[in-house]
Amino acid sequence: MAVPFSDETSLRWALLAFEFLIAFALIYNSQNQPFPRPSFRFGWLLVLLASLILIGQAAPRPMTVYAHLIMLSGVGGFGLVAGVYQLAQTQRDVLVAPYAGMLFCVGVVGLMVSTWDDLSKIEQWAGFLTIVVLGGGETWLIFRGLLIGKLPRAWSQAGMVALMQGRLTGKNGAIECFEKGWDADEEHLNPMAYVALHRIHTFLGQHEEAEIWKEYLEREGGESAVASEYIRAIHDALADLDSEAAQRLPQFTEEE
Structure with missing residues (x-):
């Protein structure tokens, strides 16, 4: 043989x-x-x-x-x-x-x-x-x-790219990316993902989901744990997509 x-x-x-x-x-x-x-x-x-x-x-x-x-x-x-x-x-x-x-x-x-x-x-x-x-x-x-490969930072970056491109839902959309953009070892990424998800769901009129992510955000220290420039970038990207829907977003001030 x-x-x-x-x-x-x-x-x-x-x-x-x-x-x-x-x-x-x-x-x-x-x-x-x-x-x-x-x-x-x-x-x-x-x-x-x-x-x-x-x-x-x-x-x-x-x-x-x-x-x-x-x-x-x-x-x-x-x-x-x-x-x-x-x-x-x-x-x-x-x-x-x-x-x-x-x-x-x-x-x-x-x-x-x-x-x-x-x-x-x-x-x-x-x-x-x-x-x-x-x-x-x-x-x-x-x-x-x-x-065990995890890429929370990359998923967060990909979420911002998808957000800028107007891809909020679907495969590799902003929501899916930000949902993967948190990590127990890189805790500074968590509030960034949560605030983005809160704003996107609010923008889409999905208030129940928005409240869930707001609760997660509050557990991480609230919006004060996120750079104001980051929140401003999210608001601007959503406003560019639909200025009327963006009116649902909470008022943004630099003190946030």
Whole structure:
């Protein structure tokens, strides 16, 4: 009985299937991000590269597994650097880093395995330790990004963007974004989200919902816990949408 992926042809198809799987996972899950563009673009980049390799399979001399692994390492490394920046610095995306890390790990580990017999004992031990470090780092990225990844600040920013664009309801509308824009670890974001939700529901004439969010706001210290410039920006955005409906909003003064 043949061992799965023991020949180069089977391994090439397995790597292609892996790339398409990662690409479509990124594209599909990007819609659940406050800013879907980074993961969406990286997913389509992978689709493009995998499609080119797929077309090349019909050539007399298709891309070798070794070259394929080098490409995976390069693309994965690029995505890993960009993804970690998004995850740790801008906090706008939690998908690119772990998925790119998978590509990078498969590429690097595959290159090590393909040259394992040519390595000395010391190089093999160094390679083994590298694999352990890569596995630990990827495990952390999966837990940090995919399992417990929260982007309250990004959701709050996305809520303001949606508000400025007039998208108050629906998928990734201002209401949905602000409802995700609070966090127990970043308590300063909570009153900002609550005051925005109170104003939006008041603007829409949904007074029961507005009262609920007003109660939450009062628990966080009221409107005094929110910068007046932020409240002014919300009022101005809603007034630009409908000046008549904006008259339902409470009177705003700079002392708020």
